[in-house]
Amino acid sequence: MSEAPVSSCDYEGYDYRGRFWVGRDYEDAVERIALRRLLPPHGGRLVEIGAGYGRLGDLYARYQQVILVDPARSQLREAQKRWGTGGRFIYAVGDVHRLPLSTGGSDVALTVRVLHHVADVPAAFREIHRILRPQGRYILEYANKRNLKEVARYLSGRSKRAPFSSQPVEYAPLHFNFHPSYIEGGLLEAGFSVEKTLAVSSLRLGLLKRLLPHSWLVRIDGLLQSPTAALNLAPSIFLLARAGKEEERSDGLFRCPSCGAEDLEERASLVLCKGCGREWPIVDGIYDFQM
Numbered sequence: 001m002s003e004a005p006v007s008s009c010d011y012e013g014y015d016y017r018g019r020f021w022v023g024r025d026y027e028d029a030v031e032r033i034a035l036r037r038l039l040p041p042h043g044g045r046l047v048e049i050g051a052g053y054g055r056l057g058d059l060y061a062r063y064q065q066v067i068l069v070d071p072a073r074s075q076l077r078e079a080q081k082r083w084g085t086g087g088r089f090i091y092a093v094g095d096v097h098r099l100p101l102s103t104g105g106s107d108v109a110l111t112v113r114v115l116h117h118v119a120d121v122p123a124a125f126r127e128i129h130r131i132l133r134p135q136g137r138y139i140l141e142y143a144n145k146r147n148l149k150e151v152a153r154y155l156s157g158r159s160k161r162a163p164f165s166s167q168p169v170e171y172a173p174l175h176f177n178f179h180p181s182y183i184e185g186g187l188l189e190a191g192f193s194v195e196k197t198l199a200v201s202s203l204r205l206g207l208l209k210r211l212l213p214h215s216w217l218v219r220i221d222g223l224l225q226s227p228t229a230a231l232n233l234a235p236s237i238f239l240l241a242r243a244g245k246e247e248e249r250s251d252g253l254f255r256c257p258s259c260g261a262e263d264l265e266e267r268a269s270l271v272l273c274k275g276c277g278r279e280w281p282i283v284d285g286i287y288d289f290q291m
Protein backbone atom coordinates (compact mmCIF):
# COMPACT_ATOMS: atom_id res chain seq x y z
CA MET A 1 0.00 0.00 0.00
CA SER A 2 2.88 2.41 -0.51
CA GLU A 3 0.66 4.03 -3.14
CA ALA A 4 -1.81 5.23 -0.53
CA PRO A 5 -1.62 8.94 0.22
CA VAL A 6 0.90 10.28 2.75
CA SER A 7 1.15 7.30 5.04
CA SER A 8 -2.45 7.47 6.19
CA CYS A 9 -5.58 5.64 5.23
CA ASP A 10 -7.35 8.82 4.20
CA TYR A 11 -8.62 8.07 0.69
CA GLU A 12 -10.43 11.39 0.27
CA GLY A 13 -9.41 12.81 -3.11
CA TYR A 14 -7.04 9.90 -3.80
CA ASP A 15 -7.20 8.41 -7.29
CA TYR A 16 -7.28 4.87 -5.90
CA ARG A 17 -8.53 3.39 -9.13
CA GLY A 18 -6.04 5.14 -11.42
CA ARG A 19 -3.02 5.03 -9.12
CA PHE A 20 -3.35 1.64 -7.47
CA TRP A 21 -5.20 -0.66 -9.82
CA VAL A 22 -3.24 -0.08 -13.02
CA GLY A 23 -1.10 -3.19 -13.56
CA ARG A 24 -2.95 -5.24 -10.96
CA ASP A 25 -5.30 -7.16 -13.24
CA TYR A 26 -4.12 -10.43 -11.71
CA GLU A 27 -5.04 -9.39 -8.14
CA ASP A 28 -8.41 -8.05 -9.29
CA ALA A 29 -9.23 -11.24 -11.21
CA VAL A 30 -8.28 -13.67 -8.43
CA GLU A 31 -10.14 -11.67 -5.78
CA ARG A 32 -13.24 -11.91 -7.94
CA ILE A 33 -12.82 -15.69 -8.20
CA ALA A 34 -12.60 -15.91 -4.39
CA LEU A 35 -15.62 -13.67 -3.87
CA ARG A 36 -17.74 -15.63 -6.33
CA ARG A 37 -16.89 -18.75 -4.34
CA LEU A 38 -17.75 -17.23 -0.96
CA LEU A 39 -20.62 -14.85 -1.64
CA PRO A 40 -24.11 -16.33 -1.32
CA PRO A 41 -25.32 -15.98 -4.94
CA HIS A 42 -28.35 -13.82 -4.10
CA GLY A 43 -30.01 -12.16 -1.16
CA GLY A 44 -31.66 -9.12 0.37
CA ARG A 45 -29.42 -6.42 1.83
CA LEU A 46 -25.67 -6.53 1.22
CA VAL A 47 -23.28 -4.03 2.80
CA GLU A 48 -19.76 -3.45 1.56
CA ILE A 49 -17.75 -1.53 4.16
CA GLY A 50 -14.73 0.39 2.88
CA ALA A 51 -16.15 -0.02 -0.62
CA GLY A 52 -13.91 2.61 -2.20
CA TYR A 53 -15.02 3.49 -5.71
CA GLY A 54 -17.27 0.43 -5.93
CA ARG A 55 -14.81 -1.79 -7.81
CA LEU A 56 -16.70 -4.95 -6.88
CA GLY A 57 -20.25 -3.68 -7.43
CA ASP A 58 -20.94 -5.95 -10.41
CA LEU A 59 -20.62 -9.01 -8.15
CA TYR A 60 -23.72 -7.91 -6.23
CA ALA A 61 -26.09 -8.05 -9.21
CA ARG A 62 -28.42 -10.51 -7.52
CA TYR A 63 -28.89 -8.57 -4.27
CA GLN A 64 -32.02 -6.50 -3.77
CA GLN A 65 -30.22 -3.69 -1.96
CA VAL A 66 -26.52 -2.83 -1.90
CA ILE A 67 -25.13 -0.34 0.62
CA LEU A 68 -21.65 0.99 -0.04
CA VAL A 69 -20.07 2.52 3.08
CA ASP A 70 -16.79 4.42 3.11
CA PRO A 71 -15.30 7.31 5.11
CA ALA A 72 -14.10 8.97 1.86
CA ARG A 73 -16.84 10.96 0.12
CA SER A 74 -14.85 11.23 -3.09
CA GLN A 75 -14.65 7.42 -3.36
CA LEU A 76 -18.41 7.13 -2.90
CA ARG A 77 -18.95 9.87 -5.47
CA GLU A 78 -17.03 7.76 -7.98
CA ALA A 79 -18.96 4.65 -6.97
CA GLN A 80 -22.17 6.58 -7.52
CA LYS A 81 -21.08 7.43 -11.06
CA ARG A 82 -20.54 3.72 -11.73
CA TRP A 83 -23.63 2.27 -10.11
CA GLY A 84 -26.13 5.14 -10.15
CA THR A 85 -28.55 6.63 -7.61
CA GLY A 86 -32.15 5.79 -6.95
CA GLY A 87 -31.80 2.10 -7.80
CA ARG A 88 -30.48 -0.77 -5.71
CA PHE A 89 -27.34 1.08 -4.61
CA ILE A 90 -27.19 3.30 -1.51
CA TYR A 91 -24.09 5.27 -0.51
CA ALA A 92 -23.23 6.19 3.08
CA VAL A 93 -20.22 8.00 4.51
CA GLY A 94 -19.28 6.05 7.63
CA ASP A 95 -16.62 4.19 9.56
CA VAL A 96 -16.44 0.49 10.35
CA HIS A 97 -15.92 1.22 14.05
CA ARG A 98 -19.32 2.98 14.29
CA LEU A 99 -21.43 1.88 11.38
CA PRO A 100 -24.47 4.05 10.60
CA LEU A 101 -26.54 0.91 10.01
CA SER A 102 -29.38 -0.72 11.90
CA THR A 103 -28.88 -3.70 14.20
CA GLY A 104 -29.54 -7.05 12.56
CA GLY A 105 -30.74 -5.44 9.33
CA SER A 106 -28.18 -6.81 6.84
CA ASP A 107 -27.88 -10.24 5.27
CA VAL A 108 -24.30 -10.03 4.05
CA ALA A 109 -21.35 -7.78 4.92
CA LEU A 110 -17.98 -7.55 3.19
CA THR A 111 -14.62 -5.91 3.86
CA VAL A 112 -12.07 -6.38 1.08
CA ARG A 113 -8.67 -4.66 1.36
CA VAL A 114 -9.96 -2.68 4.33
CA LEU A 115 -8.89 -4.41 7.55
CA HIS A 116 -5.26 -3.48 6.95
CA HIS A 117 -6.32 0.14 7.68
CA VAL A 118 -8.32 -0.72 10.79
CA ALA A 119 -6.62 -0.02 14.12
CA ASP A 120 -9.17 -1.85 16.28
CA VAL A 121 -10.10 -5.00 14.40
CA PRO A 122 -11.88 -6.71 17.35
CA ALA A 123 -14.16 -3.65 17.69
CA ALA A 124 -14.79 -3.65 13.93
CA PHE A 125 -15.77 -7.34 14.04
CA ARG A 126 -18.20 -6.67 16.90
CA GLU A 127 -19.76 -3.83 14.93
CA ILE A 128 -20.13 -5.95 11.78
CA HIS A 129 -21.64 -8.74 13.87
CA ARG A 130 -24.14 -6.21 15.27
CA ILE A 131 -25.45 -5.15 11.85
CA LEU A 132 -25.90 -8.71 10.55
CA ARG A 133 -29.08 -10.69 10.93
CA PRO A 134 -28.87 -14.05 12.74
CA GLN A 135 -26.85 -16.43 10.52
CA GLY A 136 -25.90 -13.52 8.27
CA ARG A 137 -22.61 -13.91 6.40
CA TYR A 138 -19.46 -11.84 6.63
CA ILE A 139 -16.87 -12.14 3.87
CA LEU A 140 -13.52 -10.59 4.63
CA GLU A 141 -10.07 -10.30 3.20
CA TYR A 142 -6.95 -9.62 5.24
CA ALA A 143 -3.25 -9.18 4.54
CA ASN A 144 -1.44 -12.19 5.99
CA LYS A 145 1.80 -11.40 7.86
CA ARG A 146 3.03 -15.04 7.71
CA ASN A 147 2.87 -15.29 3.93
CA LEU A 148 5.52 -17.36 2.18
CA LYS A 149 7.55 -14.37 0.99
CA GLU A 150 7.68 -12.79 4.47
CA VAL A 151 8.60 -16.11 6.07
CA ALA A 152 11.46 -16.56 3.56
CA ARG A 153 12.66 -12.98 4.14
CA TYR A 154 12.61 -13.47 7.90
CA LEU A 155 14.36 -16.86 7.87
CA SER A 156 17.08 -15.56 5.54
CA GLY A 157 17.66 -12.51 7.79
CA ARG A 158 16.38 -9.98 5.24
CA SER A 159 13.47 -8.91 7.45
CA LYS A 160 13.24 -8.41 11.20
CA ARG A 161 9.42 -8.58 11.24
CA ALA A 162 8.57 -11.83 13.01
CA PRO A 163 5.89 -13.48 10.86
CA PHE A 164 4.93 -16.07 13.48
CA SER A 165 3.87 -13.86 16.39
CA SER A 166 0.12 -13.46 16.62
CA GLN A 167 0.11 -9.67 17.05
CA PRO A 168 -0.55 -7.40 14.03
CA VAL A 169 2.44 -5.66 12.48
CA GLU A 170 2.03 -1.98 11.59
CA TYR A 171 4.53 -1.64 8.74
CA ALA A 172 3.48 1.98 8.05
CA PRO A 173 1.07 4.23 9.97
CA LEU A 174 -2.38 2.64 9.80
CA HIS A 175 -1.19 -0.17 7.51
CA PHE A 176 -1.38 -3.54 9.26
CA ASN A 177 -0.64 -7.13 8.39
CA PHE A 178 -2.30 -9.81 10.48
CA HIS A 179 -1.62 -13.30 11.70
CA PRO A 180 -4.40 -15.78 10.83
CA SER A 181 -4.84 -16.72 14.49
CA TYR A 182 -5.42 -13.06 15.42
CA ILE A 183 -8.13 -12.66 12.79
CA GLU A 184 -9.80 -15.97 13.49
CA GLY A 185 -9.67 -15.38 17.27
CA GLY A 186 -11.23 -11.93 16.83
CA LEU A 187 -14.02 -13.37 14.72
CA LEU A 188 -14.79 -16.05 17.29
CA GLU A 189 -14.84 -13.51 20.12
CA ALA A 190 -17.25 -11.32 18.18
CA GLY A 191 -19.64 -14.26 17.73
CA PHE A 192 -18.72 -15.50 14.25
CA SER A 193 -17.82 -19.00 13.14
CA VAL A 194 -15.48 -19.39 10.18
CA GLU A 195 -16.99 -21.56 7.45
CA LYS A 196 -14.48 -21.33 4.64
CA THR A 197 -10.96 -20.07 3.94
CA LEU A 198 -9.32 -19.29 0.59
CA ALA A 199 -5.68 -18.52 -0.16
CA VAL A 200 -5.54 -15.70 -2.72
CA SER A 201 -2.81 -13.96 -4.74
CA SER A 202 -0.29 -16.74 -4.01
CA LEU A 203 1.49 -15.94 -7.31
CA ARG A 204 1.90 -12.23 -6.54
CA LEU A 205 5.58 -12.11 -7.50
CA GLY A 206 7.07 -9.77 -10.09
CA LEU A 207 9.03 -12.58 -11.73
CA LEU A 208 5.99 -14.84 -12.14
CA LYS A 209 3.94 -11.95 -13.46
CA ARG A 210 6.60 -11.31 -16.10
CA LEU A 211 7.06 -14.98 -17.03
CA LEU A 212 3.51 -16.30 -17.11
CA PRO A 213 0.61 -15.07 -19.23
CA HIS A 214 -2.14 -13.35 -17.20
CA SER A 215 -4.66 -16.10 -17.99
CA TRP A 216 -2.31 -18.78 -16.62
CA LEU A 217 -1.66 -16.87 -13.41
CA VAL A 218 -5.36 -16.41 -12.81
CA ARG A 219 -6.19 -20.02 -13.60
CA ILE A 220 -3.45 -21.45 -11.38
CA ASP A 221 -4.40 -19.13 -8.53
CA GLY A 222 -8.01 -20.24 -8.84
CA LEU A 223 -6.92 -23.87 -8.67
CA LEU A 224 -4.76 -23.25 -5.58
CA GLN A 225 -7.19 -21.15 -3.54
CA SER A 226 -9.01 -23.96 -1.80
CA PRO A 227 -6.41 -26.77 -1.58
CA THR A 228 -3.67 -24.49 -0.17
CA ALA A 229 -5.93 -22.56 2.21
CA ALA A 230 -5.00 -24.59 5.30
CA LEU A 231 -1.31 -23.66 4.86
CA ASN A 232 -2.11 -19.98 5.46
CA LEU A 233 0.90 -18.91 3.37
CA ALA A 234 -0.80 -16.66 0.82
CA PRO A 235 -0.41 -12.88 1.09
CA SER A 236 -4.15 -12.40 0.97
CA ILE A 237 -6.64 -14.57 2.83
CA PHE A 238 -10.38 -14.55 2.24
CA LEU A 239 -12.78 -15.92 4.86
CA LEU A 240 -16.47 -16.66 4.96
CA ALA A 241 -17.87 -16.28 8.47
CA ARG A 242 -21.36 -16.79 9.85
CA ALA A 243 -22.91 -14.62 12.56
CA GLY A 244 -24.21 -16.82 15.36
CA LYS A 245 -26.75 -14.77 17.28
CA GLU A 246 -30.24 -14.86 18.64
CA GLU A 247 -33.15 -13.41 16.69
CA GLU A 248 -32.59 -9.69 16.48
CA ARG A 249 -33.74 -7.83 13.45
CA SER A 250 -34.46 -4.21 12.74
CA ASP A 251 -36.80 -3.01 10.02
CA GLY A 252 -34.95 0.27 9.63
CA LEU A 253 -31.92 0.95 7.50
CA PHE A 254 -29.84 3.40 9.53
CA ARG A 255 -28.66 3.86 13.10
CA CYS A 256 -27.29 7.07 14.53
CA PRO A 257 -23.50 6.61 14.83
CA SER A 258 -23.44 9.37 17.44
CA CYS A 259 -25.96 8.15 20.02
CA GLY A 260 -26.83 4.65 18.76
CA ALA A 261 -30.57 5.33 18.40
CA GLU A 262 -32.32 3.37 15.64
CA ASP A 263 -35.30 5.68 15.34
CA LEU A 264 -34.36 7.91 12.41
CA GLU A 265 -36.55 9.81 10.04
CA GLU A 266 -35.56 10.64 6.50
CA ARG A 267 -36.55 14.10 5.27
CA ALA A 268 -35.87 15.85 1.98
CA SER A 269 -32.15 16.48 2.41
CA LEU A 270 -31.33 14.99 5.79
CA VAL A 271 -31.84 12.12 8.19
CA LEU A 272 -33.01 13.19 11.63
CA CYS A 273 -32.04 11.15 14.69
CA LYS A 274 -34.96 11.10 17.07
CA GLY A 275 -32.62 10.01 19.89
CA CYS A 276 -30.19 12.93 20.00
CA GLY A 277 -31.74 15.32 17.47
CA ARG A 278 -28.68 15.28 15.25
CA GLU A 279 -29.28 15.95 11.57
CA TRP A 280 -27.25 13.93 9.10
CA PRO A 281 -27.12 15.55 5.66
CA ILE A 282 -27.88 13.81 2.37
CA VAL A 283 -25.66 15.46 -0.22
CA ASP A 284 -26.41 14.70 -3.87
CA GLY A 285 -27.74 11.27 -2.97
CA ILE A 286 -24.97 10.34 -0.48
CA TYR A 287 -25.94 9.89 3.17
CA ASP A 288 -23.26 11.61 5.21
CA PHE A 289 -22.79 10.08 8.67
CA GLN A 290 -19.34 11.43 9.24
CA MET A 291 -18.84 12.07 12.97
Ligand SMILES: C[S@@+](CC[C@H](N)C(=O)[O-])C[C@H]1O[C@@H](n2cnc3c(N)ncnc32)[C@H](O)[C@@H]1O
Binding pocket: 009, 010, 011, 012, 016, 049, 050, 051, 052, 053, 054, 055, 056, 069, 070, 071, 072, 075, 094, 095, 096, 097, 111, 112, 113, 114, 117, 118
Ligand atom coordinates in the same frame (compact mmCIF):
# COMPACT_ATOMS: atom_id res chain seq x y z
C1 LIG B 1 -7.64 -0.23 -0.32
S1 LIG B 1 -9.20 0.55 -0.43
C2 LIG B 1 -10.27 -0.82 -0.83
C3 LIG B 1 -11.54 -0.43 -1.53
C4 LIG B 1 -12.42 -1.60 -1.96
N1 LIG B 1 -12.82 -2.42 -0.83
C5 LIG B 1 -11.72 -2.44 -3.00
O1 LIG B 1 -11.30 -3.56 -2.67
O2 LIG B 1 -11.57 -1.98 -4.12
C6 LIG B 1 -9.56 0.79 1.30
C7 LIG B 1 -10.86 1.52 1.55
O3 LIG B 1 -11.16 1.42 2.94
C8 LIG B 1 -11.64 2.66 3.39
N2 LIG B 1 -11.40 2.75 4.83
C9 LIG B 1 -10.28 3.12 5.47
N3 LIG B 1 -10.47 3.14 6.80
C10 LIG B 1 -11.76 2.76 7.01
C11 LIG B 1 -12.58 2.61 8.17
N4 LIG B 1 -12.10 2.84 9.40
N5 LIG B 1 -13.86 2.22 8.01
C12 LIG B 1 -14.36 1.98 6.76
N6 LIG B 1 -13.63 2.10 5.64
C13 LIG B 1 -12.35 2.49 5.75
C14 LIG B 1 -10.87 3.68 2.58
O4 LIG B 1 -11.51 4.95 2.54
C15 LIG B 1 -10.78 3.01 1.22
O5 LIG B 1 -11.83 3.38 0.36
